[in-house]
Amino acid sequence: MQSHASFSGISELQLSVRGPVFTPADPGFQSEISAFNLSTQHQPDLAFGALDAEDVSAAIRWAAEREMPVAVQSTGHGATNAIEGGLLISTRRMLELSIDPLEKTARVGAGVRWKAVVELAATFGLMGLCGSTSDVGVVGYTLGGGLPILGRKYGFASDHVIAFELVTADGTQKRVTKDENPDLFFLLRGGKGNLGIVTAMEFHLFPAADLYAGGVYFDGGHAPEVLRAFREWVPSLPVEASASLAFLRLPDMEMIPEPLRGKFVIHLRYAYQGDLAAAAELLEPMRRSAPFMMDATGPLEASQFDTIHQDPDQPVPVRERGLLLDRLDEEASEVILRHFGPGVESPVLLAEVRLLGGALAKSAQGEDIVGGRDAAFSFYMVAIAAPPVVELLPAVFDSVHTDLRPAANRGTFVNLHGHFVDAEDRERPWGPSARERLKKAKAELDPKNMFSFGQVVGLPAPEQPVVMNQAVLLEDVVTAGGDAVLNS
Ligand SMILES: Cc1cc2nc3c(=O)[nH]c(=O)nc-3n(C[C@H](O)[C@H](O)[C@H](O)COP(=O)(O)OP(=O)(O)OC[C@H]3O[C@@H](n4cnc5c(N)ncnc54)[C@H](O)[C@@H]3O)c2cc1C
Numbered sequence: 001m002q003s004h005a006s007f008s009g010i011s012e013l014q015l016s017v018r019g020p021v022f023t024p025a026d027p028g029f030q031s032e033i034s035a036f037n038l039s040t041q042h043q044p045d046l047a048f049g050a051l052d053a054e055d056v057s058a059a060i061r062w063a064a065e066r067e068m069p070v071a072v073q074s075t076g077h078g079a080t081n082a083i084e085g086g087l088l089i090s091t092r093r094m095l096e097l098s099i100d101p102l103e104k105t106a107r108v109g110a111g112v113r114w115k116a117v118v119e120l121a122a123t124f125g126l127m128g129l130c131g132s133t134s135d136v137g138v139v140g141y142t143l144g145g146g147l148p149i150l151g152r153k154y155g156f157a158s159d160h161v162i163a164f165e166l167v168t169a170d171g172t173q174k175r176v177t178k179d180e181n182p183d184l185f186f187l188l189r190g191g192k193g194n195l196g197i198v199t200a201m202e203f204h205l206f207p208a209a210d211l212y213a214g215g216v217y218f219d220g221g222h223a224p225e226v227l228r229a230f231r232e233w234v235p236s237l238p239v240e241a242s243a244s245l246a247f248l249r250l251p252d253m254e255m256i257p258e259p260l261r262g263k264f265v266i267h268l269r270y271a272y273q274g275d276l277a278a279a280a281e282l283l284e285p286m287r288r289s290a291p292f293m294m295d296a297t298g299p300l301e302a303s304q305f306d307t308i309h310q311d312p313d314q315p316v317p318v319r320e321r322g323l324l325l326d327r328l329d330e331e332a333s334e335v336i337l338r339h340f341g342p343g344v345e346s347p348v349l350l351a352e353v354r355l356l357g358g359a360l361a362k363s364a365q366g367e368d369i370v371g372g373r374d375a376a377f378s379f380y381m382v383a384i385a386a387p388p389v390v391e392l393l394p395a396v397f398d399s400v401h402t403d404l405r406p407a408a409n410r411g412t413f414v415n416l417h418g419h420f421v422d423a424e425d426r427e428r429p430w431g432p433s434a435r436e437r438l439k440k441a442k443a444e445l446d447p448k449n450m451f452s453f454g455q456v457v458g459l460p461a462p463e464q465p466v467v468m469n470q471a472v473l474l475e476d477v478v479t480a481g482g483d484a485v486l487n488s
Pocket of ligand 1: 036072073074075076077078079091110130131132133135136137138139140141142143144145146147148149192193194196197198199311312415416453454455
């Protein structure tokens with residue numbers, strides 16, 4: 001499959017679909033392809049804004065006739081490596097959303113963000129298994145497993161999917177459930193965008209009562225005590241509790257509230273569902289670990305879950321790298337402090353250790369290919385991709401990765417893998433047997449590798465090294481109004 005810098009038949013595509021088609025010369029092209037990660041500048045040959053499954057199917061058929069690769073994007077939160085050439089299908093107009101409060105289920109179109117589900121579900125006293133920010137797309141997140149805030153209690157989001165509606169590389173629409181196309185049901189839970197474009201998804205919701213959550217902020221100078229306390233504390237946590245610890249080097253920007261602006265801060269994130277007094281009591285050892293700057297924990301509505309991690313809700317230019325840890329022992333803690341502790345000049349904005357385990361360790365509905373089930377922690381780094389530090393980032397990430405290797409798990413979690421650096425790294429989220437099953441299914445369903453962008457398996461190694469995203473100037477992003485770029 002090759003990139004098509006020039007191609008014919010755009011009018012045929014326009015006649016066979018209802019949504020808008022954009023060439024690079026059209027005014028709407030840039031906003032159609034823009035990603036939440038502003039450092040990723042996709043360069044497809046053509047963009048198409050699908051309205052429904054029929055549209056997706058017609059566009060894939062059109063591309064298949066021309067042997068044109070196809071990419072899919074909803075919000076661009078997962079836009080780590082840039083798309084070059086081909087047809088980019090944007091799902092952001094596919095906003096179908098319904099909730100059955102009696103069955104406690106939801107149905108979403110491929111463009112729905114968690115925010116919409118969270119808000120509607122809350123009106124019925126329900127919640128979905130959203131992650132650290134409700135700004136991400138429900139489908140893209142869940143295809144990667146979907147690590148929710150309350151993952152230790154409920155498991156991965158993909159453990160609670162009832163049905164996917166999938167369009168494969170020949171344009172065929174398939175309903176995929178435990179009973180219909182069970183092999184695909186196995187592979188879509190964790191298989192990301194390897195096998196086609198999911199146009200809609202149905203899944204279970206949960207009661208939203210009895211939540212206690214939030215963050216405790218410590219001055220970064222206390223990092224050694226807080227990390228030691230965290231390490232000793234997490235083994236005692238019941239599955240009702242989830243926690244993570246972030247080393248945050250916050251920029252001196254207005255968007256960051258005082259007293260945190262421009263500071264090096266340790267941010268403990270905590271969420272518990274169950275007895276509220278027990279939730280507060282359980283947190284005491286961490287509250288006592290060091291003097292804190294701010295304690296923002298307490299009873300919380302599920303609709304306020306975004307306040308726990310405080311992830312950015314405006315597009316930002318970032319580079320990311322994630323790995324999984326089998327343990328957070330003294331040696332691994334020393335590595336973390338050596339790279340991110342007090343007195344260290346690190347370009348990494350966020351380095352986060354997130355506790356896994358509990359219900360995340362075993363799928364609730366049979367096997368799947370979600371990565372991270374056997375890991376004890378996720379470790380995730382995010383840095384602003386702006387000159388001059390952007391050039392340093394690959395080496396900085398590599399050095400942390402190497403130093404953490406003794407405690408590292410062999411796999412990665414695809415949603416938090418970050419930029420893949422070579423062909424081997426692209427396939428790393430799947431262990432040998434998952435990779436083989438995925439490759440076999442891909443060879444049958446997508447023999448010409450139409451879906452060849454992002455983290456997919458079975459592609460020939462690139463002749464050139466994988467191109468990292470272009471760096472952008474942070475000032476340009478701010479002055480251009482990043483949100484306007486995405487939301488236009
Ligand atoms: C600030 C931030 C916080 C995050 N927190 C969490 C977290 O707590 N837990 C967690 O699990 N993840 C988290 N993520 C990762 C996030 O889940 C992934 O980036 C996910 O891919 C986002 O999906 P999207 O559709 O919004 O992104 P997009 O960039 O639009 O899509 C990413 C990829 O998903 C696949 N995809 C998307 N839509 C479809 C479709 N309809 N059919 C087939 N494939 C599709 C494609 O491979 C696509 O390249 C976070 C990301 C960010 C930026």
